[in-house]
Amino acid sequence: MMLNGALFLLVCAAARAAASGGDGPLLNGNFEYAPNRSQMNGTRVMAPNAIPYWKVTGFVEYIESGARQGDMVLTVPEGRHAVQLGTESSIRQQLSVTRGKYYSITFSAARTCAQSERLKVSVVPGDDDVADELPIQTVYTSSGWDSYSWAFKAKQGVVSFIIHHGDDHAEDPACGPIIDCVAIRALNPPRATPHNMLINGDFEEGPYITPGSPWGVLVPPMDEDDTSPLPGWMVMSYSKVVKYIDSAHFRVPHGARAVELVAGLEVALVQEVATVPGSSCRLQFSVGDAANGCAASPMRVQVATARGSKSVPYNSKGTGGYTRDALDFTADGNSTRVVFYSSGYHTTSDGSGTLCGPVVDDVSLVCVSRPHARRLLR
Template sequence: MRRVTVLVLLLACAAARAAAAVVTDGLLPNGNFEEGPPKSDLVNGTVVRGANAIPRWETSGYVEYIESGHKQGDMLLVVPQGAHAVRLGNEASIRQRLAVTRGAYYAVTFSAARTCAQAEQLNVSVSPEWGVLPMQTIYGSNGWDSYAWAFKAKMDEVALVIHNPGVEEDPACGPLIDGVAIRALYPPTLAKGNMLKNGGFEEGPYFLPNASWGVLVPPNIEDDHSPLPAWMIMSSKAVKYVDAAHFAVPQGARAVELVGGKESALVQEVRTVPGWTYRLSFTVGDARDGCAGSMVAEAYAARASIKVPYESKGTGGYKRAVLEFAAIANRTRVVFQSTFYHTMTDGSLCGPVIDDASLVGLRKKTAGRRLLL
């Protein structure tokens, strides 16, 4: 009897391993939820019955399978992409097992739309890591945003869980989830002639197909688990990661748009020698997303700072800026942020783009010079 029990357990473990999706860059299996449950597993047309009713996903709690155009009272629920999404009610979650490389870094990207609550948030976890993504601010005008969250794989097989911890009066109230994707991250090393890692922001999360709204990197992200390797988001608002396929990018294929005003700070900490002088150079521009007006991007390092004015027509363009500073400690934080909030005509939050940042040591005492090129 004991041998039979052990055999059953081994078979169960083997089945679990076989069910795990092997991670490749892009949408997870049925990550867009276009494969739906049988109609017999939908109560009242939307409520999912059974933990494994949605192919490739495991659900718990009050989960709805929503079709584009579905109405909730007088409100039309908007599906971010394609024809279907899931909605997570109070304490509901979706889960998928992933076969990953132990010790590797990954970024998860997904779209979320707020439906009826005003202070929704999502818990995202890959055991034993977890994070909280606040949804009080909707950055785009479409009713949804795409978010990125990163983790380091502690095992060869992990479970990705997106959970709604809300306690709304209506148990069905909760965010719509769509387009769940993943991308392996390769933490950048120092390039010759640049003390900043990932200064061109080329390493970052996956962009969903045809997602012309970019990807938000949420606030309070430390560099150990940042979707933008080597960079931290140290304030209360997100920054937006943009790509050359949908936006104007000054250099390379990717850049960062500062959409949170002074409430959003992009930070990297570097090793410095007290008393030495360093030169920080970077590009400021606009993303060709209709964000027009008088922008000001700020940069800080040690006791030095610079404000870079940029008159945006919202059609693309950029300028270079340089800040020289003297280090006052063994480690120095390089900080970028926008002086002002900006919005497009449709109400979407926007701001100046930062790209092609580099830092070099000069070893001379000429700090404090601010140069606009």
């Protein structure tokens, strides 16, 4: 689906900049404030501070939707302008944040001419100031644009957020991904309760989703020590993602947010929960489809813990709906890992090649000691 550029421009311009601590686009996060032409050589940005509110290094181009790069016509999902990061280049912006608080960054990216393009994101100061690499080799939408999320814990009240393109094997130094509509959201993770031992089991807390964006936000794989854009949950994979979706653009089983498993067996959604050995546990959850044309009979979600697993089928017509299911098990350790993954690979029925899959939502876990187990399992 092509986006209405004017609509996105209004959305991004109307939102107040998040560099002062609010949720929404960063200052000039949609790059609609242009550099002075005297600081450019054609499309290349020549001065580090030429793009308002950003600092650039390396081969960075300021591009306009519809411009040509060889045989390729460049497109921009939000507004009219974006930046393209060439070999060993970066963009950075200084953010005012609250020390000790967690934040999620969302930005849109499109791969262009290099198959091995790699994006790294980081904040300085941060955890050892090490950049995390986001996998952008797989394109999940037919438009060629995907939105990615990344999270960090603020070490100071002022930090620099950096997006770096480090593909030093490209034959063309100008070749690299296009970046647009960068936004931030402060994360407020919910706490576990006796009624739900999982954190953020309803997925209501997560990365910023740009209003009007029809494709959701990808949550990339992460190490177990990384800060998650989806509080409480880890995405376990080598290079694949899950998709964070909202009820404004998709059908979700419960509340306003959910997760779509778009990468089949190659990725799992995981949470580690503290449990008491020998306690009786019930894991409840919803499985459905996002009303995005992801039709399959059936789609299957695999649900697993250390002491049990279950394959949950869902006959999807791609028009929305869900089923509720449960998995009962006995905890055998001080922690229990809850795992969800899709056992199949799916694309939308419109023939566009957009990757899709079953939706997981409204997940709860309750464990009780054996004397109370009968009441739990009624």
